[in-house]
Every structure is written in C-alpha cells, then in structure tokens.
Amino acid sequence: MDPFADTLGRLRETFRSGRTRTVEFRVSQLEALGRFLRENKTLLQEALARDLHKSAFESEVSEISISEVEIKRALRNLRAWMKDEKVPRNLATQLDSAFIRKEPFGLVLIIAPWNYPINLTLVPLVGALAAGNCVVLKPSEISKSVEKVLAEELPRYLDQNCFAVVLGGPEETGQLLENKFDYIFFTGSPRVGKVVMAAAAKHLTPLTLELGGKNPCYVDNDCDPQTVANRVVFFRYFNAGQTCVAPDYVLCSRETQERLLPAMQSAITQFYGEDPKASPDLGRIVGEKQFRRLQGLLRCGRVAIGGQSDETERYIAPTVLVDVQETEPVMQEEIFGPILPLVTVRGLDEAVDFITRREKPLALYAFSNNSQVVKRVMAATSSGGFCSNDGFMHMTLETLPFGGVGASGMGSYHGKFSFDTFSHHRACLLRGPGLEKIYAIRYPPYTPSKLRLLLLAMRTRCCSCTLL
Template identity: 70%
Template structure:
C-alpha cells in the first residue's frame, strides 16, 4: 500500500479480493479443464524462466545452480507434473460405507474448494515454499492470493512480474509488501490461510485468522535435534550431517539445529566434520561456489553473535560485506547459551554432549516438538527407540531431509513447529473441504415409518440394531 493510499484510507487489496471472490462465486475455478490449464501455465512458467529464477535465487541467498534446481525448481516442477497426472483421480467423489438406514442411499465425500485462499511464503526457499502450496490450491479449485517474501527481493520481483502472465488474473494475484502490508492483508477475510515462517509470526497469523474463524495451515520451524550414537562410523555421519546442515547456508527449516552425542563421539566427530567440510567447500569455503550466503545484514549480525557460544572447533570466520559465515562447528555447548535458545537458521552446528540415549531422549522431550528429528546409529534398535519415544513433524534415520523429495510423504509440523501438512495429494487435501453428502430417493416413504414418532420399544430396538449394522447386506 502506498503512502497516498494509506493517507486516503484506500486499500488496493480490496479490489483484488473482490475480483477473486466474484470469479470464485461464478464457478470459474471448479471445472477440471480450468484447473488443468492453470497447472499447465505454471509448468510453462518454470520452463520459460529457469535461468531468471536461478539468477534471482543466486542474488538473494547465493544459491548455486545445483541447489536452486534440486531444492526449488525441480521439486516444484515435479509437484505440478504429479497434480496434472492425478487431478481427475483426486477430484473424484469418495464413496463410503453405509448402514441399513442408508443402504438405499448414495453416500460419498465430495472434495470442494474453500474459496479465496491466502498463501504467505518465507525468504529461505522463496520459490519452493510459495509454489508447492500453490499447486495444491490450484488443483483443489481455489482462487489464490500469493504473498512472496519481500526479504528475498530478487525472487519476489520475478514472481510478481512473470507469474501472473501464466495464470488467469481474475482468479490469482500476487500481492507485495512488508510486515505492515501483510498485517493489512490479514485483516481481510479469507476462506483459508497457508503460512510458512517462524512460530512467533505464526501466532500473529493465527490470531488474525481466528477473528474470522478461518481455517489455517502453519508450517513453522524450531530446533531440530540430531542424535549420533556411539555405534556409528563418524565419517559417514559427518558427510551426511554436513551436507544437509550447510545446504542453503543452513537456512533450512528442517536442517539439524544441534547434535546430541557422547563426549567420546564428539571427539571422533569433529575431525570427521572438518574432513567433510574441506572436501565439500575447499580449504577456503568463502571461495566455494557451492556455499550460499546469509540473506541480509540483520540475520548476519544475529548469527555472528552466536559464534561466541561454546568453543569454536571448525570455522568461525565471517565477512559482513559478503554476508558470509563459514561452516562452523561449536563443541561443548551448554543448554543455557543463546545458540540453544533459538532456531539458528545459519551454517552453525552446536555439539551438546549427553551420557546416554535415555538422556538424549529426555533432552528432546523437555523441549517444544521439532519440525524434524534425526538419529544416526548402526543399531536399528537405537533408531527405533528415538522414533518411538519422541514426537516431531518428520523423522530421518541415518540420513537427512531427503524425505522432502517424496511427494508421497507429507511435510508438516506438530505443536510449536506447526499444524497441517502438504506436498503431493496432501496439498490437494489441505486446500479441499471434505463435504459429507447423502443422496436419498424421494420415494419409498413407507420405509421411513420406523424412525418417525411415536416410538415404541420395538422401534427403538430395531433402529438401534440397523444403525449399528455397517456391513449388513440384507437389503
């Protein structure tokens, strides 16, 4: 909203929302042909603008072409392809079982769109975390307002300028702005809100949604634990942990936020991590084209302040002008230190020592439920213990976040790390209202006499019986 609009009390979003509401009310988004056409347009958007998207992501967070392709562009294209392939199946009415009272009726669940939905995306994966939910919203037949992050300004610019050219602008809109504009946007009534970001902002979004009783999905973050058992090959663990900790310069909501291990494993793990970091990024990681940069000066300063925690055993270098933080490992970190009080969201990996698996599990369970949890051990019973005795949005045994490449698996948090889930059909279901439907013949009224008053003992006994006869085939 411009200063002039604000001074005049004009809200330009109102016209946008009115246009989308009219389009939805007219039923424009409901036909499968329309949904298919919009998804095909989204596919062309990626095909036509791959280089521009890669360039924008490189400018925003220093993503290499490999990281941009594997974590943003390819995943989004795969999501579109799956939706196009599966759309008609997803949209079909789902038949359900009946009892004797409804045996002659048609009972089914219809998947219908909510209406006008709002998707608010963050800056760390500015393409992925906007487009992935958008695919589900389109497939489900909704009109959509998209709010990309203003922090990843180069990607925001590409999305604002190009994406509307590939979608029906009477049904889809990109809205720009910072926190103030987002706050104004949230004052409007939407039929569904999908937000990805921090728990702090998630509470603000949820409060705004509650004023209109708007259903909501919150994809949040938190401190994701990574337990490393003594029965491990340190180099294998180091390779896998270093890769997904420093991917996107650590600015990943499902990255491991800290390692829990014994003092003995810490001593074995540190040189293995150093070896992995050197192999991945060279002797001077600042010159590596594979290592990203911190998004802005604010986050750089925050991360720089965390380097004083524990004992720096790897990395620790920084360059404010280049927004560079070296891949860093902190040993002997105490739970009371600042690096353990907030989600790090950067290339810093604290090592916290514990004496046993039980102590590690207790450490995890005393804190908010994380978005992801990882466990490494050659002993499958140790991994299973960690899985069975903890709770998290996702879980990885002896590997990192590769489960995010599977559209058959949902992404979503639990408790403080979020609510709701998406990816693949889970996205379609998230943006669809599951409508319970029963269609009965207007005739054969005599069959209904048993349910009408007055009710004698026999009527009551018989009705109770037929209502419990879910699989009876007498009729």
C-alpha cells in the same frame, strides 16, 4: 481505505462464477505454471544467486525440480483426486448414496518465506490451483530478487481474474490479514505464525502453519563417524543452513563427539575446500539483520570448527560449536544458519529426555548402525517428520505429508496432501423421497422395539454411526 479491496473483490467474484471448479480450468492453470518454470528457469536461478548466493545445483535440486515434480504429479492425478470418494454405509443408508466431495475453499492466501522462495511459494500454489481455488500470493520481501520475478512474470501465465501477487513487508501483510479469506497457508517463524493465526481467528478462517523449530540429531556410539559427518555436514550447511528441516543440534556422547569433530572438519574441507568462502557451492546469509543475529550466536559455547565471518559478503563459515549450555541463545532459538552445536549426553535415555522436554520439532534425525536404537528414538519422541541415518530426504517424497506438530506447525502438504489441504471434504448423503413407511421408525411416539430396530440399522460392519 483497504488497498486490497478491488483485487480481493475481483477474485471472489470469479470464484462465485464457478469458473475455477472445472477440471479443464485447473489443468490449464497447472500447465501454465509449468511453462512459467521452464521459460523463466535462468531468470529464477539468477535471482536465487543474488538473494542467497545459491548455486545452480542447489537451485535445481531444492527449488525448481521439486516444484516441477509437484506440478507433474498434480496433472497426472488430478481427475482421480477430484472424484467423489464413496464410503461404507450402514443398514439405514443402504439405499442411499454416501460419498465425500472435495470442494475448493474459495479465496485462499499463501504467505511464503524467503529461504526457499520458489519451492515454498509454488508447491503450495500447486495444491491451491489443483483444488480449484482463487489465490492471493504473498512472496517474501526479503528475497527481493525472486519476489520481483514472481511479481512481474508469474501473473503473465496465470488467469489474473483468479490469481494475484501482493507485495510488501510486515505492514502490508498485516493489512492483508485484516481481510477475510477462506483459507490461509503460512510458512515462516513460530512468532509470525501466532500473528497469522490470531488474524485468522477473527474470521474463523482455517489455516495451515508450516513453522520451524530446533531439529534434534541423535548420533549413537555405534556408527561410522565419517559417514555421519558427511551427511550431517551436507544437510546442515545446504543453503547456508537456512533450512527449516536442517539438523539444528547434535546429541552424542563425549566419545562420539571426539570422533565426529575431525570427521566433520574433513567433510567441510572436502565439500567446500580449504577456504569455504571461495567455494561457489556455499550460500550466503540472506540479509544484514539475519547476519547480525547469527554473529551473536557464534559467541555461544566454544568454536571447534569455523567461526569466521565477513559482514560485507554476509558470509559465515561452516561452524561447529562445542561446550554449549542449554540456556544459551543458540540452544533456545532456531539457528537458521551455518552453525551447528554439539551437545553431549551420557546415552540414549538422556538424549530422548532432552528431546522430549522441548517443543516438538519439525524434523528429527537419528544415526545408528543399530536399528533398535533408531526405532527407540522414533517411538519415544514426536516430530513433524523423521529420518534415520540421513538428513531431510523425507521431504523430497511427495508421497509423504510434510508438516509440523505442536509448536512446529499444523497441517501438511506435498502431492495429494496439498490437494487435500486446499479442499473442503464435504460429507454428502443422497436419499430419495420415497420409503417413508420404513423411515417412520425414527419418529415418535418412541417404543423399545423402534429403538432396537433403529440401533441395528445404524450399525456398520466396522463402526457405529450417529443418527443425524
């Protein structure tokens, strides 16, 4: 027996009623989501602290504030986003109305991860609600404190005939995926992403996959080592390194590595003190399974900075590895922890070759005082996002799409891109019943003169159209 049948049936019936399509209903749900964040802020921060030892600063900056900005942007622009988008017409359709209508898909499933369990749950939810869908939300069972808050509190704010939270682990998620949805949005690992995509394929369900990967960080010889160190250290060890867009490894020359190491040690000490374990600003690994995997990665290469760990607290010190071989596990899998390998290359060409031989990453970073070096890295590579001389600041802009390419994912969201992701863009042409004599040039018997007239009528100023 399907344990989700009643819930999904209720939500589908609500969507068929047309209730979620009105702008008034969408606004009411977004406003309710905003109230949930404001009224449960302390509860959410406490849950993040229990799950990830996340400081109030990191919780506000990377979780709550970003979600609030997305809600406000959607509310401010929703009516404009929902408007039909008129398109150019050819001569054959000059008397018609041609436009794109954004329609909700229907019943959508959002499967969220544990590393940013509020941000990566609520930001896609904003897009799904703004687009007028009914939503099944599956938060991660690994960040169990946040999961509890979302399950107990969020349904009190949103219409329960249009929204549901489903709990459970891999077994329950697998059962859930046996059902047909109209759209699936998944954030997580490439391994699980393949499972989700296979399940979606059985029902021909469209989906967005926000995955991860190993994000390269090229550091040119022409740079200030302390500035680079400050920025790389901040973004690598933010949230204890459990960030899908964090720099995953550094490529630099041997000379630059020797300049970077003391600068990175200085930055770590400045940020987290002589004993990082005592710092209230350094997070912890989310669970024992993840901790043990990271402990194994500490055996790769040679520890140049850090390397200490404490299983009782799931603590791993901010660590830098050197003399790492490309074949070692730390260079074969996404690290997702406070460990940063430095890999030496002879120069820019070798760095670009190293990057392009591997799967396309979710993010790519280049540090250099020379703008031509930055432009070369950007032009010669492909990644979900790119940022020069800093970390993942590009994903804080809701005016930029956030998403992967190739093995790091497909599709994008944030801001209007979220609304578009959860909307079907329906091509519409409205034609009246008259003027049959003019349209008769399409009909057999075909003649060369009819063909010339028809081809002329089908042309637009900028492109050619096909005859439907």
